[in-house]
Amino acid sequence: MARRFVEQLRDGDNLEDVYLVTDKQLRANRNGNPYLLLELRDRTGGIQGRMWNAGDHVARGFDPGDFLYVTGKVQLFQGALQVIVTAVERTEAEKIDFADFLPQTEQSIPKLTDRLRGYLLRLGNPHLRALAECFLMDDAFMRSFTTCPAGVKLHHAYVGGLLEHVVSMMDAADKLLALYPAVDRDLLLMGVFLHDAGKTRELTYGRAFGYSDEGQLVGHIPIAVALLAETAAKVPDLTGEPFPRELMLRIQHMILSHHGELNHGSPKVPMTPEAMLLHLIDLTDTRMHMVLRDLKEDRNNPSAWTPYNHNLGRRIYKGGALGDLFGESGGGYD
Amino acid sequence: MARRFVEQLRDGDNLEDVYLVTDKQLRANRNGNPYLLLELRDRTGGIQGRMWNAGDHVARGFDPGDFLYVTGKVQLFQGALQVIVTAVERTEAEKIDFADFLPQTEQSIPKLTDRLRGYLLRLGNPHLRALAECFLMDDAFMRSFTTCPAGVKLHHAYVGGLLEHVVSMMDAADKLLALYPAVDRDLLLMGVFLHDAGKTRELTYGRAFGYSDEGQLVGHIPIAVALLAETAAKVPDLTGEPFPRELMLRIQHMILSHHGELNHGSPKVPMTPEAMLLHLIDLTDTRMHMVLRDLKEDRNNPSAWTPYNHNLGRRIYKGGALGDLFGESGGGYD
Amino acid sequence: MARRFVEQLRDGDNLEDVYLVTDKQLRANRNGNPYLLLELRDRTGGIQGRMWNAGDHVARGFDPGDFLYVTGKVQLFQGALQVIVTAVERTEAEKIDFADFLPQTEQSIPKLTDRLRGYLLRLGNPHLRALAECFLMDDAFMRSFTTCPAGVKLHHAYVGGLLEHVVSMMDAADKLLALYPAVDRDLLLMGVFLHDAGKTRELTYGRAFGYSDEGQLVGHIPIAVALLAETAAKVPDLTGEPFPRELMLRIQHMILSHHGELNHGSPKVPMTPEAMLLHLIDLTDTRMHMVLRDLKEDRNNPSAWTPYNHNLGRRIYKGGALGDLFGESGGGYD
Amino acid sequence: MARRFVEQLRDGDNLEDVYLVTDKQLRANRNGNPYLLLELRDRTGGIQGRMWNAGDHVARGFDPGDFLYVTGKVQLFQGALQVIVTAVERTEAEKIDFADFLPQTEQSIPKLTDRLRGYLLRLGNPHLRALAECFLMDDAFMRSFTTCPAGVKLHHAYVGGLLEHVVSMMDAADKLLALYPAVDRDLLLMGVFLHDAGKTRELTYGRAFGYSDEGQLVGHIPIAVALLAETAAKVPDLTGEPFPRELMLRIQHMILSHHGELNHGSPKVPMTPEAMLLHLIDLTDTRMHMVLRDLKEDRNNPSAWTPYNHNLGRRIYKGGALGDLFGESGGGYD
Amino acid sequence: MARRFVEQLRDGDNLEDVYLVTDKQLRANRNGNPYLLLELRDRTGGIQGRMWNAGDHVARGFDPGDFLYVTGKVQLFQGALQVIVTAVERTEAEKIDFADFLPQTEQSIPKLTDRLRGYLLRLGNPHLRALAECFLMDDAFMRSFTTCPAGVKLHHAYVGGLLEHVVSMMDAADKLLALYPAVDRDLLLMGVFLHDAGKTRELTYGRAFGYSDEGQLVGHIPIAVALLAETAAKVPDLTGEPFPRELMLRIQHMILSHHGELNHGSPKVPMTPEAMLLHLIDLTDTRMHMVLRDLKEDRNNPSAWTPYNHNLGRRIYKGGALGDLFGESGGGYD
């Protein structure tokens, strides 16, 4: 039977399906009887659930981030839908189609991965190519790298978002290198590949998007430097040579400086041409993604402006239809 | 006879040549006798000149920015060369080969101009193409636009620098548009063309690079908006239609927001995709120019770091020779 | 029949009057039936309206900013009054007494206009006087200038607010010029007149106060510079002479720098005595208006402090009654 | 015999006159013999003095800030004049005409004092008038108040500068009160009087302008609050009533907040109308003084711009002669 | 009968007890009949009360900050408990056990006071010891000092908090003096004692914690300086000597600079070793108190992170149980 998504639920519906539980609170009602307040989600949205007379024994049976097979009834209460839950059963994540629960890139992850591999396997510098191979051969890393979002909310906040962001930046790097030939292509592409690789451990994205403890305490920049150290240690096995020290410093520096400024969390500012261009390409792809997403998500709203975006600190102008730019309906300017 | 450039002068040389005077001060020596202290320059550097017993009558005969035919003798004084000037004669600018006095782009200005025209004449939007034509037909504007530096010192600080910067940004725009297809190509290219057009009046570059009074009091952003208004007024003659009002707002907005932030002198932050991308391309080309120029100018200095750059707030890492990156001489990393 | 203002509505009233609609949303109720949610306003406040079973055809008949003749019934719902709307009919703005819908200055607009004309027609500099005359003769401009608020919320946020603010600043300028005789009176008064003139196009104030697209994309400072350029072009017809270039630069500079700092949206900081004094008078009038308005609006509240003002970042101290300052009731200080 | 001022000294002059010594260093020359290096000043400038073979016994005989009767000879050395000192003798300050050593206001201090008294003795509030009288009767305070500069360098940096600044602000307050009638006149004038009164102890100005230890460790704002407390304690003797507590808080608040922002050294921001207007009048008088002084001091320099002012962070535009503003010489604008 | 605390109230309870009223609003219901909306509090929390048909005569009988003997009934309304009040009677503060209404330090105030006295009476410098004695003998001051919280919310926000904070800082000072022997112990301890003494008048803490008018207009730093001046005036009676001027400046400076930076409200930055160390100890004790309190208050919440703390701008990591740090349950790191 086809899944009933949150956005399809209506007052009075009977509910029997799997949902991701993202919040769980054990509360007492006014008579002092305990009840469970749940937040149930899938990729189309969230709905509150209340399970009356559900005490500690039920609450201990699962945690936020678990998938629950929920039985209950949808009802309208104080102007919003909620579910009166009658039974919950923890479901193994293996049986779940994650695509039902987390937003996904609209592009093909395998094709994006192929494009990434294409860029990396054509690197001319043998040390860098070997380094890339060591990462590409690390299945656990690649599984994370191709699944991870690029952010929790800010930009590319969907499964495959990190990969999409990195391939988009590689395309940009590929094009801009023609303008700035003094920039080392191999180094820049390696920087693009690794700059956000620490997000594979900074973020949690198995069920809901969030920050891991390591993510909050250490952050993706030092994690990426650690990943680099661990992986570079394997390179001499492939090349028969030690990994060149200056090359290592230059890669570390690209990762450490890619936010561009200290107060954005980079402990160093860019001091090589490759680090500078990496930062600028990252800034460009991130900003353009945010602007174009705001426009796209708001395209059916008749206002000439998108809603206020707190990260950008502004609204984006949508204006009239494209045709208007050619003046058919316009009054002219004078 | 070949010109004797400032960098070729030696102690004891007799001097008879034209120099640009960039500073003039009438001073009294310790006996109360007046003398003239001059700064003489050509594109290779500057040297101080002293003209003893030269009073008001001589000083009034020229102003900073004039070209003087100078007669005198070079001498070493307190560890530096100076010229004891015996005669000066104001020379008409028409007789001067400006190339001797101001640094020039290393690229061909006519070829850059052709590339600019190529981009603009292929614009699809008829209003924007007509606007571009009105600018291209304005000989005075184009003479300034193709001569003007992009800055006094900061970046592209040479004759033709503005043109070189704009064409480089058009190349970048052309390439990045493939990545962000929702961005309007015609608008973006028009923004690239006009964003710094006000520098043609903000800067002085006939003889030495500096700021005009209009430049300091008004600045290149409002000047560009005024140039746009004046030129757009001619477009209806070509198109037979009024210039579309929204299109005008979008171009004005690109100019007004291209520095990206209020505290960088933009009275608006970018709020359209084209304004955002214009800002990012400008930032990229400017930053990369500065980094690569510092590296290039310092390439013969054995230090691994360029001198401190106050605008960037950092030094740039030069490191070892390219070969070193491949580890021949290296010690390896572990 | 006298108008029934929003603040006069009571539970159970029948409603038949014209209101400004400031928001319109087509929603579905829980049965999936569409209804219209409206925000209806006049100068005394706003009230929500719900029109059941009102589909697309009704919603398309008007837009936010229109005046609607509304039939319905007031009822109390969840602790607040709302209107159950049974019919709406779009009304032509011409039939409306705007004074019913927008807050107005408490001063007389004609008298303020006379005082403005008095200042301007007594300017000694013939070019500036002619420039002022060109603005004063522009009926469309003057209609906007004498109607426009000085801000949407911040200060002088009522019809005639811009005019009141400008005349108040002219009074201040008139007085302070006696202290700083080196300041050019004519220039300063022209700066006061024009500094916020761009607000006539930055803001919308026909029905509700808001920002126009031009206001958000361009802003009142560049608009004022454009207004100046357009109007100054007519001056030579009156004076028979070209408008002096330095004078033009000084006026442009006053407009461009009047916010005092780049991060307040001025692309230039004040660099002439007139620009500096204009900025300081503007700051003084704006700040004093905000402080005194907060005190006045809160005078009936017994607290010794006004509510927190987010723009000022503080509360204002009201203290005891004036008599208290003379100590009748006080305990003394020691 | 008329005094020989520093600016009148010439190479070869014999010197016999009193100078203020502002720096004293005992140095050893290359042979290890001690000599004294002195900075000698009067109000026209400073000159270095060297006293050979002058050991500890001479050096101990005076301190920076003392007046010395100096005997010596002026000579030119390495491009600058210096004095070879042969004898120095400490002179009692009582014998000195301070006007020779410190810059003075161009206005009459007695007339300024009369104007100050006029404002204060007409205060309507009996407590404030009595407070003012207590200050005016304090001869030591008034001697300091009418002598003290308003700053070491920043503005009104001359003897009588504080008084001149305060009277100028009282004039401004007097005029602006007409515009903002809700502001309490008496309180505002008292705030103007006392806001910088702490500078009488923050600064040293008996011989040279500088900061006292109390000035650096405590600052003029807390000193003024202390002066207020000490003097207000005497008021009940005059009025027969305790000084009203709220009135005291309002005066303290004006003093404590007059710099307007915490990061300018005010521990409170203005939160009463009087404190706000006091801050704005102070800002206006200070800024206008700096701008107009820069213009005045640079009036004979042909550049269109004053030298860079580090406190203002800008240069000031002087432009053409006043006549030019009327366009006789101008090229017109279009 | 034992007091019924707010946290013990249940739906349906009859209420007859004393509560602190912290807010009072006279409102009209939909029929235009007046009712009173009250906020009733004790140290366990707050609850809203509604008194129907209670007009002006009831409302005038008490003010926020008063204690009311309240009769009424608890009921559940819109998901929260409220009290339907039937009678209120103002109760004299003298009859109240304040411990029921305000949070208290968990330490013994008498013991803390003894420890404070111990530190102060062992000061070696006779002037400082005499100064301390003058404060300790001032019963009104000491009553305030030992009762006052150290902040309204930020840190040590409970009765006795200021005393606890000061004694904790004295312990820290005592220990750190061993590391920095060049710091003057007596001065530092006096600075610790007095740095926040102005909070005794800046805050109100008789009934609820808040700011006095003097606190908002003047602030605790200038108040402490005034307290110091008043008390130091009594010292010569004990010592028979004038209070040394430099010592006074150094104490004033410690108070004035203890926030460390101008934009934190200190009009001076620390410029003596004692002022610097005082600032650092204060910062340390304040920050550690906030961090440890957040951890303590959240210890029963299963999340690994405390709630977001707006003053600190972060959450604090709680992590696993202490045992986990030893790895029994851990997976190891590699």
Place this chain on the structure above:
Amino acid sequence: MARRFVEQLRDGDNLEDVYLVTDKQLRANRNGNPYLLLELRDRTGGIQGRMWNAGDHVARGFDPGDFLYVTGKVQLFQGALQVIVTAVERTEAEKIDFADFLPQTEQSIPKLTDRLRGYLLRLGNPHLRALAECFLMDDAFMRSFTTCPAGVKLHHAYVGGLLEHVVSMMDAADKLLALYPAVDRDLLLMGVFLHDAGKTRELTYGRAFGYSDEGQLVGHIPIAVALLAETAAKVPDLTGEPFPRELMLRIQHMILSHHGELNHGSPKVPMTPEAMLLHLIDLTDTRMHMVLRDLKEDRNNPSAWTPYNHNLGRRIYKGGALGDLFGESGGGYD
């Protein structure tokens, strides 16, 4: 023969000794002949050397950072001493007593090292104690750690400075832990030990103090994290257990956040009690070191204030002699 230190050189001395060369420039004199300009240093200061007619062959024989046996003659030139160098010979660093060339801690490095070991070997947590042992057994690391300065100029800028700083912080931590018992002692001491351990590779201190390329490109914070990862990998050999993951995160976090704020180069702010206290102890020790060093170095200068310290942004008050604080010489305050 006893070494002739730079501060002992006099005009006319013959020079034959080893100096550290810190700068080398090959210049041409006015006749185009090459000469070498050298900066020669030992721990007492620096002096310029000129070697006439010394071409490329001489210049290539050594680099800045080398030790040179210099033969020449001291002479006075333009008011300063210089050395006319007649011969230079590169000397092996092994033969050098580094103590002659670099400033050293005044404490005993072996004793400091013993105290460090004492703290570390008494750690209760077996994983942390084993981690400490792995560092202590690493001779190369410990040689660097006990030699390295804590900064190039800022604080503890001498051989052994890092060790001295760390031991001083351990003493402070040891003492403050008594006040904040909820802080984990073992974790905090480990954080103190490692927080600046990356300076062993960030700085160069074999001959002169400076930054390594790794130091500038990577910085001491990521280097310390890498050192931790490398060394922690050896711990399981000692403990037989994996290193606990949460413990690792907490140590990494202390290192990454110890500068306290992002814009000071910490990519994370402190979010555990141990990280917060570590930051505060580091701040305290660093600030107190700077203040007390300024006072100590300036103790013989009669001014009441130390010279301006650019890092602290202030001067430090020295005031009168300690005795003065007791008022023998004072005038009293009132």
